Amino acid sequence: MSSTALLNSRTESLAPYPMEELARIKRELLATGQKVYNFGTGDPTIPVWEPITEAIKDGVSTLSQYPSIHGLPELREAHKSYLKRRFGIETGEDIMILPTRGSKEAVFHIALSLVGRAGGRKRIVYPDPGYPVYRSSAIFAGGTPHPVQLKEEESYLLKPWQLDKEVVKDTAALWLNYPHNPTGAIADKSYWQELINWAHDNDVIILSDDCYADIYDDSSEPPLNPLSISSDRVLSFMSLSKRSGLTGFRAGFLAGDSKILKPHSKARANFGLANPVHIQEGSIVAWNDDAHVKERRVIFGKRMEALVPFLMERGVLKEKPKATFYLWCKVPKKFNENDIEFCLQLAKKGIIASPSSWLSENVSGYFRLALVPSVDEIQEAKAILKDFLS
Ligand SMILES: Cc1ncc(COP(=O)(O)O)c(C=O)c1O
Incomplete structure (x- = not known):
């Protein structure tokens, strides 16, 4: 018998929670031995003060x-x-x-x-x-x-x-x-x-x-x-x-x-x-x-510096954001605004990003990078992105 009899329609109709989906993709990649650069979920791994x-x-x-x-x-x-x-x-x-x-x-x-x-x-x-x-x-x-x-x-x-x-x-x-x-x-x-x-x-x-x-x-x-x-x-x-x-x-x-x-x-x-x-x-x-928060801002600032000019040169990012640790980027033309396809293909190369269709009801053609990887990891990820975005 279908489970629709057991739960109400509000719960039945819920789409998978985007961050759960990203975690699943990450697990699958790690299981294949792939090195993963996780720009997906906004959960930086900086040790707590x-x-x-x-x-x-x-x-x-x-x-x-x-x-x-x-x-x-x-x-x-x-x-x-x-x-x-x-x-x-x-x-x-x-x-x-x-x-x-x-x-x-x-x-x-x-x-x-x-x-x-x-x-x-x-x-x-x-x-x-x-x-x-x-x-x-x-x-x-x-x-x-x-x-x-x-x-x-x-x-x-x-x-x-x-x-x-x-x-x-x-x-x-x-x-x-x-x-x-x-x-x-x-x-x-x-x-x-x-x-x-x-x-x-x-x-x-x-x-x-x-x-x-x-x-x-x-x-x-x-x-x-x-x-x-x-x-x-x-x-x-x-x-x-x-x-x-x-x-x-x-x-x-x-x-x-x-x-x-x-x-x-x-x-x-x-x-x-x-x-x-x-x-x-x-x-x-x-x-x-407030001092430990300032230290966190310095870390995010360095990550921004490592990635923002590169993405701007490639025409996917318009400008450096004034706040948050997110970069809201445009999917390259060759993907015809298909942000999910873009992110799935990128994930196969080891880079996890969030497609706009998972963060929005109406906006497609963008992807979000959360500055979770370290500066060293960002440099490695850039080498992959260089090929992928060209
Ligand atoms: C815009 C926004 N609001 C709320 C939250 C939830 O944050 P918290 O960890 O405080 O529950 C998040 C988490 O990413 C968020 O991005």
């Missing part, structure tokens, strides 16, 4: 008790201190902060509280290309996913004022992600101001996915956080995954409008999302230090 892992180890107690959804007082102080230091955000009564188990779960769960708000608004608007969980969370929450295709000629800025009036009236919330995965685009203050004015005029909640906020080119202005402009109807999703390389420990926080987050914290208590105390101890150290 030791004081963080030490604090995590020291935080493991022989007495195990349920942690609080609100986190340790010292963790809340570390979040506040970071927001003040990095973005000049003062956290008064208007802003609430909740620890998260990384951004992914927080992105997913917020939809459960927002779909149906304001008289039954069902739409969640989000950037395309973009993080796949914006869409899947809207679906699981019973909402309507509404992708907006970002355009290169508009610097990949999502402009909700271009949406139909009827769509806006049905929009519960809008996702923004600057610095943007996969294009590396950033947004300036005037854009954020315009966006926030629009959200206030139209009663739309701004969901700002800020997990790449600290991964930027040190020679340019650090990216902004919209909470530094207004906390009204604005939520910011922060993470230690990219900032401190803690993807495996699952740690982040959610900050913003306390009128939204106070009730949402009751929902989160039901979801069972409190952070284990030892992870909180490590997070305190991570949020209170």
